Amino acid sequence: MKPSLYIATALMLASTSGFAQRPPAISSPDVHADNTVTFKYYSRTAQKVSLSGEFLSGNHAMTKDTSGIWSITVGPVKPDIYPYAFVVDSVPVADPNNTYIFANERFKRSIVDIPGNTPLVHALQKVPHGxxxxxxxxxxxxxxxxxxxxxxxxxxxxxxxxxxxxxxxxxxxxxxxxxxxxxxxxxxxxxxxxxxxxxxxxxxxxxxxxxxxxxxxxxxxxxxxxxxxxxxxxxxxxxxxxxxxxxxxxxxxxxxxxxxxxxxxxxxxxxxxxxxxxxxxxxxxxxxxxxxxxxxxxxxxxxxxxxxxxxxxxxxxxxxxxxxxxxxxxxxxxxxxxxxxxxxxxxxxxxxxxxxxxx
Amino acid sequence: MKPSLYIATALMLASTSGFAQRPPAISSPDVHADNTVTFKYYSRTAQKVSLSGEFLSGNHAMTKDTSGIWSITVGPVKPDIYPYAFVVDSVPVADPNNTYIFANERFKRSIVDIPGNTPLVHALQKVPHGxxxxxxxxxxxxxxxxxxxxxxxxxxxxxxxxxxxxxxxxxxxxxxxxxxxxxxxxxxxxxxxxxxxxxxxxxxxxxxxxxxxxxxxxxxxxxxxxxxxxxxxxxxxxxxxxxxxxxxxxxxxxxxxxxxxxxxxxxxxxxxxxxxxxxxxxxxxxxxxxxxxxxxxxxxxxxxxxxxxxxxxxxxxxxxxxxxxxxxxxxxxxxxxxxxxxxxxxxxxxxxxxxxxxx
The missing domain is CATH 3.40.50.1820 (Alpha/Beta hydrolase fold, catalytic domain)
Incomplete structure (x- = not known):
């Protein structure tokens, strides 16, 4: 058997009672060196998926590939940390593949960090940490x-x-x-x-x-x-x-x-x-x-x-x-x-x- | 003007660029004294909303009231902490109104704590805290x-x-x-x-x-x-x-x-x-x-x-x-x-x- 964390993960997730089988592992968001960002979401059943983020005005339609992965690349975006969400048909969702989530009582949004070339005041820098x-x-x-x-x-x-x-x-x-x-x-x-x-x-x-x-x-x-x-x-x-x-x-x-x-x-x-x-x-x-x-x-x-x-x-x-x-x-x-x-x-x-x- | 945190919250959320106006404030989940639990989700556009949780087998359909709030009451549930999610049409989502979310890289689920009458080993008790x-x-x-x-x-x-x-x-x-x-x-x-x-x-x-x-x-x-x-x-x-x-x-x-x-x-x-x-x-x-x-x-x-x-x-x-x-x-x-x-x-x-x- 090929060693793979993803096999373990897929098995674990598939086995969890009450939840459908999990989608493939996806990397999202991917922040590129030129400050463009690619967002991805997996759904074979959705009719429309769009991206909504505080670095954008309005919702931006994403496109689906043959494997069911919807994606969009936006920017370059001004370096900062921004909230965003997907709108799947009419349902707003946080990015399932992004650990970083906006701590809030009323909504679930993800956050994306676009670091840029010059460290911003909020960046993790090589300094002593509290x-x-x-x-x-x-x-x-x-x-x-x-x-x-x-x-x-x-x-x-x-x-x-x-x-x-x-x-x-x-x-x-x-x-x-x-x-x-x-x-x-x-x-x-x-x-x-x-x-x-x-x-x-x-x-x-x-x-x-x-x-x-x-x-x-x-x-x-x-x-x-x-x-x-x-x-x-x-x-x-x-x-x-x-x-x-x-x-x-x-x-x-x-x-x-x-x-x-x-x-x-x-x-x-x-x-x-x-x-x-x-x-x-x-x-x-x-x-x-x-x-x-x-x-x-x-x-x-x-x-x-x-x-x-x-x-x-x-x-x-x-x-x-x-x-x-x-x-x-x-x-x-x-x-x-x-x-x-x-x-x-x-x-x-x-x-x-x-x-x-x-x- | 009536003092209300909710007014402030609604205004703030409505003003956030790129996001549609927010739904009404909802309390979800509500854990009752008899260990039954009520879950709620707001959507005027969804065709079907169901609850999926590790205290249930399968998905359980929720019902919509005239204000667009879908709800279901389940249990009594054995006291413990459980992951759950809603499935809105075919889209799995964490509970927007629940702060407690499963820390994970591949999915977004909420967690519900059913404390029961006898404090469990994981309960917040009146003891000195680390x-x-x-x-x-x-x-x-x-x-x-x-x-x-x-x-x-x-x-x-x-x-x-x-x-x-x-x-x-x-x-x-x-x-x-x-x-x-x-x-x-x-x-x-x-x-x-x-x-x-x-x-x-x-x-x-x-x-x-x-x-x-x-x-x-x-x-x-x-x-x-x-x-x-x-x-x-x-x-x-x-x-x-x-x-x-x-x-x-x-x-x-x-x-x-x-x-x-x-x-x-x-x-x-x-x-x-x-x-x-x-x-x-x-x-x-x-x-x-x-x-x-x-x-x-x-x-x-x-x-x-x-x-x-x-x-x-x-x-x-x-x-x-x-x-x-x-x-x-x-x-x-x-x-x-x-x-x-x-x-x-x-x-x-x-x-x-x-x-x-x-x-």
Whole structure:
């Protein structure tokens, strides 16, 4: 018998009860040296298969060969990491042959990494690497055990004399505690910027922010009463406001404003990325809590930034927010950049934040 | 405007370029107190949607309501964690609304956890929790940087005086380094057994085993020359054979035999779960390396086990392997249990191993 992992795999998969025999092994996506990318999907029964990706506008039809493999080559694509999916007849599916999947509660999409010739800030580079730990912690606020991820930088020694600043980093509305590493590559971005001495060594805590029914005040309570105490009890951290930052994207950007601006005595750095703030809850909190305190907010925050892309569907809303803060006398830096409400933009926002905090 | 995370989520998703507007928020799966489970999938265009799961035989048709939500309630199902998928017309898809996905390179399936009334060995229980760290390490064997997962037990202090035994734990043929935690719950199983004092505190290393083209000797080389040295340089481990174990499932069970039995001076414990051994490569290695050394193998191994389920498609093959080892005078314990080539069985195999090693 010919030695083959694929024989073993095919046998195993074929034997699994309740599942039809598996298709042949396919390599997808294949990223080529010229930044074109070939995507493949196997189906003998589909009438139409198309590719949908955040590097494309619209769906692009794929073509089928005689063995039932549908394929398409697109690009060259601008180097970055992008979500994509196939649409098989009318059914959206993640790429079965791609391990890398977008960590999310509402959809299943795959992600493709087009590295390009010059290493991007999120690339796995030959630098010292930190680690990402999955931790369980008791949430008294929510009465349950929850999971968060903790990035510790290269050379981190939990029992050493060095104490670290901490960034609390929150995902978007239907994302999970894994999205900032799996899609946002927060760990690689930190590794690279620390190696270049553009960022200081820090701990990055990535909690799970989808607290229902009230994601703003309830999550703020959980961060303040459960998450920060857990981190400060278990990691060598600098536990003063000058060494504590909060950042987040979309709904997490709204949560960031809620957490940071209702606790300016606890955070010196607040960075909100394309914040979603269109809830009565948020606006009520804003009016009651932040408005009277502009002078105090300005004094306590070393850096308050709001970032958004000009193609972001929240662009107008975020501009209104920025104007509102400014009108109330709150000092902030607005980072208006190209791009949409995407994780391509998130990586850039985070890279900017890491270079601006704890300095 | 009514405060709603779902509004935010729907807006965000609708705005993502290249993707059609998202369906309504759906809760799926819903596990009920009587161990029945309701699965739901949204499609207005599908002609037929069915459920396929490792707790069912065959595909079970789901029914559509007037809002386009297909559903089915099945069971009661025996408490365990099971893979499942929907088949939408002829397209297999993971559950879009379920975050928990089977970590695998060849398919996308979701997993459902039916906890039951009595906590199972893999359940999240109120016990001290270890942590799982994602580590990058340099592989000289493969000339690249790779990722592995490291479970450290509750109370672990990397700079403390306590040194730990290490289990190297390998996934199946198309799985990934995450499958033993995400599907196999190796960390919860260890937490629970350590809390009950049925297992000793240990480190569990879960590497990525899919080395091509030769998964047996090349991966053995990587484990011996890259992975073990990385762990022993970075963790407080007991670096003698009496405190080093290897275990693995399917192709990883074959790799376990290759790693353990070609290095009996390095491992006192070898536990192979439903090993896939039908390669010329494996049989050649077996004949050349292990056959002449039965006495030495018996002397060096404190425990050598092979586990398999009577419904496993490899059952006959594994029995032949056990008979071959026995005929050659190699002492081993065979654990023949009910069940198939599944991760339901894997969790039981691991629980047995953790209670038998380092004692």
């Amino acid at each position: 680690k990402v730990s999955y931790r369980l912690y008791p949430s008294k606020t929510l009465g349950t055990t929850r999971q968060l991820l903790v990035y510790t930088p290269p050379g981190f020694n939990p029992a050493g004399k060095t104490k670290y600043p901490v960034l609390y980093l929150i995902h978007g509305g239907s994302d999970t505690e894994e999205t900032w590493t799996k899609v946002g590559r927060a760990n690689f971005i930190a590794d690279n910027l620390i190696a270049q001495k553009k960022a200081v060594p820090m701990i990055i805590v990535m909690p799970y922010g989808n607290v229902r029914p009230a994601p703003m005040p309830d999550f703020t309570k959980e961060v303040m009463q459960d998450i920060i105490p857990f981190i400060e009890a278990n990691y060598p951290v600098l536990a003063d406001p000058q060494h504590r930052a909060v950042a987040g994207f979309s709904v997490g950007g709204g949560q960031t404003l809620n957490i940071g601006l209702t606790n300016t005595s606890k955070f010196a750095y607040v960075s909100s990325y394309a914040p979603y703030t269109q809830t009565e809850e948020f606006q009520k909190n804003f009016g009651a809590t932040y408005a009277p305190n502009a002078e105090q907010v300005n004094k306590q925050l070393k850096l308050f930034t709001i970032s958004v892309g000009t193609d972001d569907f929240l662009y107008e809303s975020v501009k209104q927010n920025i104007a509102m803060f400014t009108a109330k006398g709150i000092r902030l830096r607005s980072d208006i950049v190209p791009g949409g409400h995407t994780w391509m933009n998130c990586k850039q926002y985070l890279a900017t934040t890491l270079q601006g905090i704890f300095k | 942590k799982v760290s994602y580590r990058l390490y340099p592989s000289k064997t493969l000339g690249t940087t790779r990722q592995l997962l490291v479970y450290t037990p509750p109370g672990f202090n990397p700079a403390g005086k306590t040194k730990y035994p290490v289990l190297y734990l390998i996934h199946g043929g198309s799985d990934t380094e995450e499958t033993w935690t995400k599907v196999g719950r190796a960390n919860f199983i260890a937490d629970n057994l350590i809390a009950q004092k049925k297992a000793v505190p240990m480190i569990i290393v879960m590497p990525y085993g899919n080395v091509r083209p030769a998964p047996m000797p090349d991966f053995t080389k990587e484990v011996m020359q890259d992975i073990i040295p990385f762990i022993e340089a970075n963790y407080p481990v007991l670096a003698d054979p009496q405190h080093r174990a290897v275990a693995g499932f399917s192709v990883g069970g074959g790799q376990t035999l290759n790693i353990g039995l070609t290095n009996t001076s390095k491992f006192a414990y070898v536990s192979s779960y439903a090993p896939y051994t039908q390669t010329e490569e494996f049989q050649k290695n077996f004949g050349a390396t292990y056959a002449p050394n039965a006495e030495q193998v018996n002397k060096q191994l404190k425990l050598f086990t092979i586990s398999v389920g009577t419904d496993d498609f490899l059952y006959e093959s594994v029995k032949q392997n056990i008979a071959m080892f026995t005929a050659k005078g190699i002492r081993l314990r065979s654990d023949i249990v009910p069940g198939g080539h599944t991760w339901m069985n894997c969790k039981q195999y691991l629980a047995t191993t953790l209670q038998g090693i380092f004692k």
